[in-house]
Amino acid sequence: xxxxxARTGDDAxxxxxxxxLNVVFKLAYPAVILCGWFxxxxxxxxxxxxxxxxxxxxxxxxxxxxxxxxxxxxxxxxGFMLSAASAAIVWTDSERLxxxxxxxxxxxxxxxxxxxxxxxxxxIEKFARIRTPDLSEPAVRxxxxxxxxxxAFFAANGLFSLYTALYWxxxxxxLYNGAIxxxxxxxLLVGEIVWRYLVILPRARRxxxxxx
Numbered sequence: 001x002x003x004x005x006a007r008t009g010d011d012a013x014x015x016x017x018x019x020x021l022n023v024v025f026k027l028a029y030p031a032v033i034l035c036g037w038f039x040x041x042x043x044x045x046x047x048x049x050x051x052x053x054x055x056x057x058x059x060x061x062x063x064x065x066x067x068x069x070x071x072x073x074x075x076x077x078x079g080f081m082l083s084a085a086s087a088a089i090v091w092t093d094s095e096r097l098x099x100x101x102x103x104x105x106x107x108x109x110x111x112x113x114x115x116x117x118x119x120x121x122x123x124i125e126k127f128a129r130i131r132t133p134d135l136s137e138p139a140v141r142x143x144x145x146x147x148x149x150x151x152a153f154f155a156a157n158g159l160f161s162l163y164t165a166l167y168w169x170x171x172x173x174x175l176y177n178g179a180i181x182x183x184x185x186x187x188l189l190v191g192e193i194v195w196r197y198l199v200i201l202p203r204a205r206r207x208x209x210x211x212x
Contacts, residue, residue: 028052029049029052029105030177030178030179030181030182031178032045032048032049032052032178033045033102033174033177033178034174034175034178034179035048035174036098036099036170036173036174036178037170037171037174037175037178040095040170042089042093042094042095042097042098043089043090043093045089045098046086046087046088046089046090046097046098046101047086047090049082049086049089049101050083050086050087050090053079053082053083053086054083072115074111074112074115075112077111078108078109078111078112079108081104081108082101082104082105082108085097085100085101085104086101089101095170096165099164099165099166099170099173100162100165102161102165102177102181103158103159103161103162103165105158106154106155106157106158106161107154107158109150109154110151110154110155110158113147113150113151113154114151116147117144117147117148117151121140121143122143122144122146122147123147123150124143124144124146124147124150125140125143125144125147127143128143138200138203138207142196142200146192149188149192150188153184153185153188157181157184160176161176161177161181164176164177
């Protein structure tokens with residue numbers, strides 16, 4: 001019984017460790033951007049951004065972490081673009097480059113998500129299949145529409161983020177890109193979940209009932 005108990009304890013420890021890493025990685029990027037409100041040190045923030053990119057790549061857990069460990073050439077290109085931007089911030093100590101960085105993140109996400117709409121499967125379908133390998137055809141269509149919505153969000157948010165970088169003071173830029181933008185992401189996530197459970201799933205059950 002002791003080896004089994006030890007394995008159970010190890011599994012629980014890994015589970016809690018993975019949960020902690022997920023929370024840290026989800027909060028790290030907006031926290032670093034919010035540091036721009038208080039630190040007039042673009043070079044150090046650029047270092048943190050560079051390290052964060054590759055920590056997520058190597059040590060991320062959960063759905064996003066699993067996807068980051070199976071990167072396509074497009075994903076690698078996006079990763080190196082953001083790495084180069086971080087390195088440029090470190091090299092130049094430029095506050096303007098730091099302020100443009102969040103718009104580059106949105107551009108990278110737009111490219112990564114949009115490319116999956118062209119060659120398939122869609123990005124949201126990839127995430128969904130990690131937990132549910134056998135997706136129905138209506139579910140596949142739904143994940144494609146959700147991917148399109150995320151692409152529209154990244155395009156709009158990226159343009160507005162660039163506007164804040166060019167015309168807003170440091171404090172306002174940091175507040176929007178480190179907090180408000182993530183509030184909007186939360187609203188979009190909750191809206192998608194509500195739509196899925198109130199509309200998509202009931203519709204799928206009605207179709208299955210009619211077919212039977």
